[in-house]
Amino acid sequence: MPEPWLPGADIHDLGDHAPTDQQYPPKAIAHITWDRNATAAAPQDWCTYEDLVSYFTGSGAGNAPHLVWDPFSGRTTQLFPADSRSKSLLSPDRSPTRTNRAGRVVIQIEAVFFPYCRYRGRVYPRLVDTPCAGWDRIHGWIASWGVPDVWPMGRPTDFRDHRDEHVWETSGGWYAHAHVPYNDHTDPGSWPDLAPGSGSPDSPPSRQHPAPPADQAPARYQVSINGLPYGYGAQGYQVTAVGRALVARGFGSHYHSGPGPTWTDADTENYADYQASLGYSGQAADGVPGEGSLNRLLGYLPGQRTVSVSHLVAAARSDPGAEQGHRTHGAEVAIVEQALADEGLLEQRWVDGSFGSRTLAAYASWQRRCGYEAGAADGIPGQSSLHRLGAARGFAVTD
Incomplete structure (x- = not known):
């Protein structure tokens, strides 16, 4: 089963989980926060990722998505698990579907962006003009939930709306907010390519070593969970805690010495065995922890010391x-x-x-x-x- 929480995301679980409507195909919904109105003639300073996370975990919780994504740094916060509905779409009584639930999953991503925002002195007219850091990680995780790499109503390239109830009900894939029936927003205006490897080359540090195919060398990238690193080269007490817990559970066969405070290929291989025992497969069992499997292994999530x-x-x-x-x-x-x-x-x-x-x-x-x-x-x-x-x-x- 895929990870319900995006590996490497900061988790701020809002609770209030609710199932989706399984009779509809899986979907992902693309949003931008559009928290300021700027123009080419009058750009405005970017509204920070921290401000938007604070909003969605506070007064804006009633409109919260699954993911809040900073396309400049790759930082991501997750507020609902993938298999729960989130709340970023209008769902009026007259709508034939409960829009926030209309799919086996309906994963919603809010990119912290508005057109003509100014970030570190540079102005960005479109989301795709940003580094789109961390996009590959988000895209791969959403694909693991069965969301097809298609735009049933066309990839967004402007801020015009195009809404079709029949397509919405019958076709899985990616939808702009501008495509969702009985909604009035016209974002995101643009969105990164769905082709493999389409993310920014300026990926965040946690993805500088992309996961290799399962039949090659062990995965050599890192994720951050609760502020601590995991994966090849990570160091700290949490690495020792994971290794010792793996040995205690019977998943220590790849150790020749240790476990110790530095994450090695042996830790990755042992953790992959543990993930496989939970029923994970593919990239979800590449030996790099996700929050869910780590919590199941330890019974808690390690924090700063x-x-x-x-x-x-x-x-x-x-x-x-x-x-x-x-x-x-x-x-x-x-x-x-x-x-x-x-x-x-x-x-x-x-x-x-x-x-x-x-x-x-x-x-x-x-x-x-x-x-x-x-x-x-x-x-x-x-x-x-x-x-x-x-x-x-x-x-x-x-x-």
């Missing part, structure tokens, strides 16, 4: 008495658990983001190692002991 004393205290007081595997601030707990495992105080299999009884006992052992006794070594993290563990194992501590 900063933990809060108050969060750890809350977890230590809540998780042991909750149901098995309950996670309070799981990403931060996992950082501390990995540190305790590296200190030889916790078995690796219990590095799971849940501050359960074994983690509590391990932290109490750390407190005793720090010289605390009796009630001061109760397993509840304190400022001093947590700062000492962070200093020993390379993570920062806040209040």
